[in-house]
Amino acid sequence: MDYLQSLRMFVKVAELGSFTGAADQMNVSSAVATRSVASLEDRLDARLLQRTTRSVTLTEAGRLFLDRVRSIVADIDDVEGGLLAATGVPSGTLRLAVQGTVGAGYLAKLLGAYTARYPLVVPQVIYADGPISLVEGRFDAALTSDYYPHPGSVVVRAVARSQTMLVASPRYLASVGRIGQLADLDRLVMLSHEDGASATEHDSTRRWLDANAPHATHIRANSSDMLRRMALEGMGIALLPASIVAEDIDDRTLMQVLPDTKLPSTGLSIAYGSRRNLAPNVRALVDFLAAQSAYDSLAAPVNHDDIALEEGA
Template identity: 30%
Template structure:
């Protein structure tokens, strides 16, 4: 028995004073309504309506049930109305998760404008270089950078693509020489990214096709911002995503090694737990983020 539907039917019967008129309003047969009310009375163990061929009246229990059911139905209606009215509003608490490097270099710069645009929104940005459980962490969206997203119950929407290239400082290359081919990289000091799938093996694509270089990084770190700073300090050669390398390269602090070669381009995914679509606050945030990712 759908209790809320039965409550609504009972209310309509009382207010219309007739099973027939209530049935017409609800688009069902009077016999069906009569059967539902009988089942309701049986479940409650009492009579709610006394009926004769000419009249119908509420018992004391029926009056109590009517009053309480009316309050419940009105409360549910008010909640539904508030939710519908607020469905397109950017308000509430938005919880975002991202890696430290992406959070600091891409998300942080867009936050002031985003926060000012939506003053009714509360925001939590959690940064973690390891993959977190979106559901357990209570996050509305997690930004993940992967070549592909594994199959799971989560929903991954691609919002951009990054480029992954090889870098070193001018001072390091001046001291050690500039590699002229991928195979020559193995003879250099390597700074590796612990959480990358290419920590000890770089697959590079360039003018001569695709080649794989096996490596044994001298230094291994779990944060690409630290990796960038080590490269700037002349500690070796390493790979960086463009959102981490762009500024250092523009300022001449890093230069590309084998500029015609690069690693496979990972995708940037927005991961959510629900397949029912994103709410307004997540949509607004991702719109801001997509704009920041455009070339």
């Protein structure tokens, strides 16, 4: 049996804790998945996985082996995927899941530029109001914030970071009086992001608001666009990525609050199922994002060699 394929199967089974799940993702039968790992164990003369009727866990030898081979397999798959993308023309449907923190206006610009370059690709965009599963949703990729908790079997690549802004409508600001220091926020209405799928300790904007306006009235939504619209309606002060509110600032429908205050930045990541046999349209999107500095002049580009990783590696 192919040695590299056995390594791939072992890594996938170890990450998912399931022969059946690994077989489904690699489009083979459970029997083939079992034989593949068994042949690897025979070759190494070592038990890598402990099987029970309810679970599959790594042995000590399996943990040591996984630590060494996971990055090797990922690197090989990345090289193969790049070569396949270079020889294939991006085309067909691109089914893309999007977390609510990614603004629709920004995403429309991004996809407009992408489809102009790859006119044979037809995007299908689904905004998610809950957990995103690439497998269950049959998504080719997902665009999420950098703190989104993807499972370990998903490849996650950071694209860019964007500065945030505190913004409010002129009408709201006129109604609350002068805001001259951070402490003033505690008596006001803050429009903040809430997403049960991703409200984690890594959400820098949520942690900043909790620390600096703990007693404010918080109106929450799981969509940055919804928070922007609430701000435009004069409902409070929102902490949003600069990329989402740049045009509103320019036309003065929103005003920046406490512009000299140091605020957290937010990140954009793309997640996809595997580096191996990555479809040309997905590979093209990954490379396109990497070249864009995603939020144009509002973002700092990311060193992709340092951050392209397999979540949980």
